[in-house]
Amino acid sequence: xxxxxxxxxxxxxxxxxxxxxxxxxxxxxxxxxxxxxxxxxxxxxxxxxxxxxxxxxxxxxxxxxxxxxxxxxxxxxxxxxxxxxxxxxxxxxxxxxxxxxxxxxxxxxxxxxxxxxxxxxxxxxxxxxxxxxxxxxxxxxxxxxxxxxxxxxxxxxxxxxxxxxxxxxxxxxxxxxxxxxxxxxxxxxxxxxxxxxxxxxxxxxxxxxxxxxxxxxxxxxxxxxxxxxxxxxxxxxxxxxxxxxxxxxxxxxxxxxxxxxxxxxxxxxxxxxxxxxxxxxxxxxxxxxxxxxxxxxxxxxxxxxxxxxxxxxxxxxxxxxxxxxxxxxxxxxxxxxxxxxxxxxxxxxxxxxxxxxxxxxxxxxxxxxxxxxxxxxxxxxxxxxxxxxxxxxxxxxxxxxxxxxxxxxxxxxxxxxxxxxxxxxxxxxxxxxxxxxxxxxxxxxxxxxxxxxxxxxxxxxxxxxxxxxxxxxxxxxxxxxxxxxxxxxxxxxxxxxxxxxxxxxxxxxxxxxxxxxxxxxxxxxxxxxxxxxxxxxxxxxxxxxxxxxxxxxxxxxxxxxxxxxxxxxxxxxxxxxxxxxxxxxxxxxxxxxxxxxxxxxxxxxxxxxxxxxxxxxxxxxxxxxxxxxxxxxxxxxxxxxxxxxxxxxxxxxxxxxxxxxxxxxxxxxxxxxxxxxxxxxxxxxxxxxxxxx
Numbered sequence: 001x002x003x004x005x006x007x008x009x010x011x012x013x014x015x016x017x018x019x020x021x022x023x024x025x026x027x028x029x030x031x032x033x034x035x036x037x038x039x040x041x042x043x044x045x046x047x048x049x050x051x052x053x054x055x056x057x058x059x060x061x062x063x064x065x066x067x068x069x070x071x072x073x074x075x076x077x078x079x080x081x082x083x084x085x086x087x088x089x090x091x092x093x094x095x096x097x098x099x100x101x102x103x104x105x106x107x108x109x110x111x112x113x114x115x116x117x118x119x120x121x122x123x124x125x126x127x128x129x130x131x132x133x134x135x136x137x138x139x140x141x142x143x144x145x146x147x148x149x150x151x152x153x154x155x156x157x158x159x160x161x162x163x164x165x166x167x168x169x170x171x172x173x174x175x176x177x178x179x180x181x182x183x184x185x186x187x188x189x190x191x192x193x194x195x196x197x198x199x200x201x202x203x204x205x206x207x208x209x210x211x212x213x214x215x216x217x218x219x220x221x222x223x224x225x226x227x228x229x230x231x232x233x234x235x236x237x238x239x240x241x242x243x244x245x246x247x248x249x250x251x252x253x254x255x256x257x258x259x260x261x262x263x264x265x266x267x268x269x270x271x272x273x274x275x276x277x278x279x280x281x282x283x284x285x286x287x288x289x290x291x292x293x294x295x296x297x298x299x300x301x302x303x304x305x306x307x308x309x310x311x312x313x314x315x316x317x318x319x320x321x322x323x324x325x326x327x328x329x330x331x332x333x334x335x336x337x338x339x340x341x342x343x344x345x346x347x348x349x350x351x352x353x354x355x356x357x358x359x360x361x362x363x364x365x366x367x368x369x370x371x372x373x374x375x376x377x378x379x380x381x382x383x384x385x386x387x388x389x390x391x392x393x394x395x396x397x398x399x400x401x402x403x404x405x406x407x408x409x410x411x412x413x414x415x416x417x418x419x420x421x422x423x424x425x426x427x428x429x430x431x432x433x434x435x436x437x438x439x440x441x442x443x444x445x446x447x448x449x450x451x452x453x454x455x456x457x458x459x460x461x462x463x464x465x466x467x468x469x470x471x472x473x474x475x476x477x478x479x480x481x482x483x484x485x486x487x488x489x490x491x492x493x494x495x496x497x498x499x500x501x502x503x504x505x506x507x508x509x510x511x512x513x514x515x516x517x518x519x520x521x522x523x524x525x526x527x528x529x530x531x532x533x534x535x536x537x538x539x540x541x542x543x544x545x546x547x548x549x550x551x552x553x554x555x556x557x558x559x560x561x562x563x564x565x566x567x568x569x570x571x572x573x574x575x576x577x578x579x580x581x582x583x584x585x586x587x588x589x590x591x592x593x594x595x596x597x598x599x600x601x602x603x604x605x606x607x608x609x610x611x612x613x614x615x616x617x618x619x620x621x622x623x624x625x626x627x628x629x630x631x632x633x634x635x636x637x638x639x640x641x642x643x644x645x646x647x648x649x650x651x652x653x654x655x656x657x658x659x660x661x662x663x664x665x666x667x668x669x670x671x672x673x674x675x676x677x678x679x680x681x682x683x684x685x686x687x688x689x690x691x692x693x
Contacts, residue, residue, distance in 0.1 A: 001027065002023065002027050002030065006026070006030060006357065009357060010026055013348070014347070020289050020344075021288050021289045021292060021337060021345040022345050022347055024260070024289045024292065024293045025257075025260045025292065025335075025345060025347070025352055028256070028258075028260060028261060028293050029257055029260065029261060029353055029356070030356045030357075031257075033509070034257055034261060037357065037359045038358075038359045038361065038476045038482075038485075038508075038510060039485065039489070039508045039510075040358055042489045043057075043508075045489065045490065045493050046489065046493045046503040047493060047496050047497050047502055048503055048504060049502055050064075050465075050466065050500070050501075050502035050504075052064050052065040052066075052465055053502050053504055054178070055180065056504050057503075057505045057506070059180055059181045060075060060101040060102070060181050060252060061074055061105050061107070061169075061505065062074050062468070063175075064465050064466050064504060066172075066422060066425070066465070066532060067422075067423060068175070069174060069175070069423070070172055070173075070174070070422060070423060071172070071175040072107075072170055072171065072172060072173075072465070073107035073170070073171040073172070073173055073178065074102070074169070074170050074466065074468060074504065074528075074530060075098055075102055075168070075468070075505060076098070076166065076167070076168045076469065076470050076505060076506050076526075076528045077094065077097060077098045077101065077166070077167055077255075078094070078164065078165065078166050078470050078472060078507050078509040079091060079093065079094025079165045080162065080163065080164050080165055080472065080509050080512055081162075081512075082094070082224040082225070083133055083136075083163055083165040084129065084161070084163055084514075085224050086224040087128070087129045087132035087133045087136060088133070088136040088139070089136060089224055089225065089226055089227060090133070090165065091132070091133040091136030091137045091140075091165050092136035092137065092139060092140040092229070093140075093201075093225040093227040094136075094137075094165050095112065095114075095136075095137055095141050095146075095227075096140055096144075096227045096229065096232050096298065097297070098167045098168070098169040099169050099232065099236070100232075100235070100253035100254075100255070101255070102169045102170070103235070103236055103240070103253070104179065104239075104251045104252055105173060105178045105179055105180070105251075106173050106177060106179035106240070106251070107171030107173035108171050108173070108236075109144075109146045109170070109171040110146065110147075110171055110407055110420070111146065111148075111169070111409075111410075111420060111427070111429060112141055112146055112147065112148045112149065112168065112169050112170075113148070113151055113167070113168040113418075113429055113528055114150075114165070114166070114167050114431075115151060115152035115153075115164075115168075115431045115432050115526045116134075116151065116153055116163070116164065116166070117153075117155075117156070117159045117163060117164035117435070117472075117521070117524060118130050118133075118153075118154070118155050118159050119155070119156070119157055119158075119160030119163070119517075119519075120155055120156070120157050120160065121684075121687060123160060125160070126155075126159075127687075127688070129163050130163075133163065133165055134398055135401065137167075137402075138401040138402050138403075139229070140229045141402065141403070142403045142406070143229035143230060143232075143233065144229045144232050144233045145233065145406050146169070146406070146407070147402065147404045147405065147406045147407060148404060149410055149413050149420065149429060150431055151395070151431065151432075152431050152433075153390060153395060154391060154432075154434075154435060154524075155389075155390050156435060156436065156564070157519070158435075158519050158520065158522050159519070160514065160517045161514025161515075161517030161519050162512045162513060162514045162519060162521055164472050164521065164524055164526075166431075166472070166507075166526045168429075168431055168468060168528035170427070170530060177243075177246075179243060179248055179249075180250055181250055181251065181252045181265065182250055182268070183249070183266055183267050183269055183270055183272075183303045183329045184250060184303065185305075185329060186270050186329050186331040187329065188249060188304060188305055188306070188328065188329045189303070189304055189305070189306050189309050189325055189327070189328050189329075190263065190266075190267075190272065190274070190303060190325075190326055190327040190328060191301070191302050191312050191313075191323055191325050192254075192279060192280070192299060192301055192326050193235070193238065193242075193299070193300050193316050193321055193322075193323045194235045194254075194298045194299040194321055194322070194323075195231050195235075195282075195296055195297060195299055195321075195322070196280050196282035196296070196322060197259070197282060197286070197291055197294050197299070198281070198282035198286075198296045199283055199286065199290055199294055200224070200225050200295070200296055200297075201224065201225035201295025201296060201297070202290060202293060202295070225295045225296065226297065227298070228297065228298055231297075234321055235298050235299075235300060235319075237319055238315055238316055238318070238321055239251065241318075241319075242302065242315050245308075245315075247304050247305070247311060247312065248302050248303070248304060249302075249303045249305070250266060250302070250303040252265065252266045252300070252301050253299075253301075254295070254299040254300065254301060256295070257295070258292060258293045258296070259274070259276075259279065259293075259299075259301070260292040260293050262301045263327070263335075264349060264352050265353050266301060266303070267329055267330075267335065267349060268349055268350065268353045270329050270330060271333045271334045271335065271336075271349050272330060272334075272335055272336070272349065273327050273330050273336045273338070274326055274327040274335075274336070274337045274338070275326055275327055275337075275339075276288040276291045276337055276339045276344070277291075277338075277339050278324050278326045278327075279324055279326055280324045282296070288337065292337060292345075303329065309325050313325075333348065333349050333350060334346060334347065334349055335348075335349040335352055335353075359476070361482040362479040363479050363480075363482045363483035364479035364480050364483055365480075365483050366483070368439060368440055369440050369558050369569070369571055369572060370558070370569035370570070371570070372557050372558075372568055372569055372570035372571070373567075373568055373569055374568065374624065375562070375568050377566065379624075379627070379668070379670050380672065382565070382628070383605055383627065383670060383672060384672070384676065384680050385565040385566070386565060386605055386628065387605065387609055387677070387680035388680040388681075388683040389561050389564060389602070389683075390684040390687075391564075391601050392561055392601055392606045392609065392681075393681050393683045393684040394681045394682060394684065394685065395685075396682070396684075397684055397685040397688040397689060409421050409422065409427075411426070411536075412536075412538045415538055415597060415610050416430070416455075416459040416538070416597055416598065417429060417430040417456040417459065417460045418430075419533075419538070421535055424535070425533065425535065426460070426461075426462060426532065426534055426535045426536065427531075427532065428457050428460050428462035428531040428532065429528075429529070429530055429531075430456035430527075430529045430531075431453065431526065431527060431529065432449070432452070432453065432526065433445075433449035433527055434559060434601070435521075435522035435523060435524045436558075436563065436564065436572075437559030437560075437630070438484075438524070438525065438559075439484075439522040439523055439559065440559050440572035441574070442483070442484045442488045442491065442523055443487040443488070443490055443491035443494075444491060444573065444575040445488075445491065445523075445559070446487070446491035446492045446523075446525045447491040447494055447495035447576070448573060448575060448632050449492070449525060449527045450492055450495040450527055451575075451576040451581065452527075452576075452598065452632065453467065453528075454499055454529065454578065454581050455584070455598040455600075455632075455635075456529075456598065457529060457533070457585070458581045458582070458584045458585035458588065458598075459584065459588065459596050459597055459598060459635070460531075460533060460536065460538065460588065461534055461536060461585060461588035461589045462533030463531055463533065463585060464499065464529055464530070464531045465501075465532055466502050466504045467496065467501050467502075467503055467504070467527055467530075468503070468504060468505045468506045468528040468529075469492060469525055469527055470506055470508075470509065470524075470525070470528070471488070471508045471509065471510075471525050471526075472523075472525070473485050473488075473509070473510050473512060473521070473524070474512055474513050475513055475520070476510055478520070481520070481523075485510075485523070488523055491575075492527075495575070495578065499581070501529070512524075533585075538595065539594070539595060540595065541594040541595045541611065541656050542594070542656065543656055543657030544656060544657060545594050545638040545639060545640055545655070545656045546642070546652055546654070546655055547611070547612060547615060547637070547638055547652070547653050547654045547655065547656060548636070548638075548639060548645055548648075548650045548651065548652050548653065549604065549619075549634065549635075549636060549653045550584075550634060550636070550637060550645075550649065550650045551599075551631075551634035551635060551649060552634070553603075553626055553629045553634065554573070554625070554629060555571065555625050556571055556572060556573040556574075556629045556630055557570030557571070557624075557629060557630075558571050558572035559630075560601075561606070561630075562603070562628040573631055576632035580635075583647070583648065584596065584598075584635055587648075590644075592637075592644035593637040594638040595611055595637070595638045596611075596636065596637040596638070597610045597611055597635065598632075598634070599630070599631070599634040599635060599636060601630065602628075602630075603628040603629050603630050604619075604627050604628075604634075604636065605627050605628060607635075607636040608636065608661060608663075609677070609681060611636050611637075611656075612638065612656045612657075612661075613661060613674075613677045613681070614657060614658045614674060614677070615654050615657065616654050616655050616657070616662050617653050617654035617662065617663045617664070618654055618663075618664050619653055619663060619665055620666060623665045623668070626665075627663070637650075638656055659673070660672060660674055660677075
C-alpha cells in the first residue's frame with residue numbers, strides 16, 4: 001500500500017485524486033522492489049565501469065564483452081516472498097523471470113546459478129520448502145533447456161519463515177547486436193508477445209516489498225505467479241528469431257509490476273500510449289487495473305516500426321504464441337492508458353518511473369561477536385559434525401535434479417566453480433556469501449564474499465569479468481538493519497575496486513522478516529561472479545600427490561561452521577588481502593597444481609574433504625585453529641613438484657591416499673575412516689531422500 005506521504009506527493013504533483021489504475025501503478029512502481037528507494041544513493045557508490053562492460057546497471061541485464069564475437073548478458077534477481085508462499089511456483093517463476101531478463105537483450109540464455117538460503121533442516125516446514133524450491137527450479141530449468149550449473153546453500157534458523165531464492169542467468173549475444181530496453185522513436189508500436197494475461201501475480205511487486213505474516217500461504221497466494229516452462233521455451237525461440245531480423249528496436253520482459261512496469265520504464269525516454277483492452281487475456285471481465293499490474297508469466301513487450309508489426313506477428317504465430325499490438329511510443333512525456341476508449345491513466349511518465357521519493361533511515365552500529373569458548377566435544381566428534389553440516393556435505397540430492405549438461409557446454413560443476421566451454425575459452429561461474437560472518441562484520445564479511453568468489457574462479461584458472469549482487473535484508477526501518485545494508489554495500493564496493501571487478505547489476509530485496517517465526521534474516525548480500533579462463537575441468541588428485549597448505553591460519557571461528565554446530569562463538573575473519581588470488585590463478589594456468597581449493601566453509605577440514613577425503617596429514621599448531629578456522633587468504637593444493645610452490649607462503653602437510661583421513665597434531669591425532677567420511681558427506685542427501693520417500 002502507498003503511504004500517506006506518498007499519496008500526498010502524488011496528489012500535489014497531479015493536482016487531483018489519482019484513479020484506481022494510477023494508484024496501482026504507483027503502488028507497484030514506487031515499491032522498494034521496483035524503485036530501490038532505500039538503497040538508490042548507496043548503490044551509486046559501487047564501481048560499475050570496466051574495460052569489458054558494454055552496458056552496465058539499469059537495463060534488464062548487463063552486457064559484458066567475453067571475446068570479439070561474443071558478449072555475455074548477465075542478470076541476478078530474487079524471488080523470496082513468493083517462494084515461501086508457494087515454494088514450487090515461486091522458485092520456478094523466479095527462474096522464468098531471470099531467463100526473460102537475459103532474453104530481452106536479444107541474448108540466448110545458456111546457464112543458471114541458484115544461491116539458496118533456508119532455515120534449519122531440523123524443521124519439517126523448512127525441509128518442505130527446500131524440497132519444493134529445488135523441484136521448482138529444476139522443473140522449470142530442465143524444461144526450457146537452460147542448465148543450472150552452480151549454486152550455494154546456506155542453512156540458518158534466521159531464514160525460517162523467510163527463505164531466500166536468488167537466481168543468476170547468463171546468456172550470449174554478439175557484442176554489436178544486443179537490444180536495450182528503452183524505446184527509440186515516437187510513432188513506433190508496442191507489441192505484446194507470449195502467454196495471455198490473467199489475474200495471477202496481482203500486486204507481486206508490492207507484495208515483495210513487505211514482510212511475511214502468519215497465514216501468508218493462504219492470504220498471499222494470488223500474488224504468486226504461475227509459470228509454464230513449455231510456453232517459455234517457445235518465447236525464447238520466438239524472441240531470438242525476432243531479434244535476428246534486426247526489426248526489434250527495444251524489448252522488455254514483463255516481470256515486477258507486469259505490463260505497467262515494463263511499458264512505463266521502456267517508454268520513459270519519450271512517452272507511451274497503451275490500450276489495455278487490446279491485451280490478449282486469459283480470463284473474462286478483467287478490469288484495466290488487473291490487466292496492467294498482473295504478473296502473468298512468459299510475456300515480452302517489443303518496440304517495432306509500424307510497418308514491421310505484421311512480421312513480428314507472423315513469427316509469434318509460427319511458435320503458436322499469441323500477440324497484440326497494444327500501443328505506441330509518443331513524443332509527449334506522459335504515460336497514458338485507455339480502456340475501450342476511456343482514459344483510465346494519464347501521468348507524467350517521469351513521476352511514475354523516475355521520481356520515486358527516496359527513503360532515509362536511521363542507522364545503528366552493533367557488535368554481536370562473542371568470545372571463543374572451546375567446545376566440550378572431542379576433535380573427532382566435532383570434525384564429523386562439521387563434515388555433516390549441510391553447507392559442507394555433498395549436494396548430490398540437489399545436483400542430481402538439474403540437467404547441467406543440456407546445451408553441451410558444461411565441462412565441470414565440481415567444487416569451487418562451474419566451467420563452461422565458450423568458443424576457445426572457458427566461462428567460469430561462482431556465487432554465494434557467508435551470512436553468519438557478514439552479520440558479525442558486515443563490511444569485512446561482504447568484502448570477503450567478493451574475495452571468496454574471485455578465489456573460486458582463481459582455483460579454476462579464471463580471472464573475474466564482473467560481479468552482480470542480490471542484496472537481501474530485513475526491514476530498513478530497524479536502525480541496525482540499515483547499518484548492515486550500508487556497511488555491506490561499502491564493503492562490496494571496496495573489495496570490487498581493489499580487485500578491479502565492476503559491479504554490473506543486481507537486485508535489492510528488503511523486508512525479509514517473518515511474524516510467524518519472529519525472525520529477521522541475517523544480512524545476505526549474495527554475489528554472482530563471472531570469469532574467463534582457459535578450458536579445463538576439475539580433477540581429483542591421485543594417490544601419492546603431496547598436499548600443501550598455502551597461507552596462515554588465524555583464530556577465526558565467529559560465523560564458522562564450527563560455530564554453527566557448537567555455538568563456540570569467536571572472532572569473524574577480517575577483510576582478506578586479495579593479492580593472493582592473482583598468484584593462485586597464475587599458478588593454476590601454469591599447471592602448477594594437480595588440484596587446488598580455497599579454504600572457506602568448514603576450514604581446512606572442509607577443504608580436505610574436497611581435495612582429498614583420504615590422506616595422511618600432519619599439522620602443527622592449535623588443532624582447533626588449524627582444522628576449523630575460516631581465515632581467508634588460504635588454499636589447499638595437491639602437487640607433485642615442490643618447485644611449483646615457489647614464491648608462496650606454504651607448508652607441506654601430507655600426502656593423498658590411504659583408506660582414511662588421518663590427521664596428526666603435536667599431542668594427539670584423529671582418524672576418519674572412509675565409511676565415516678562418506679556417511680558424513682552424504683548427510684544432506686540421505687536426509688532429503690528419506691524426506692521425499
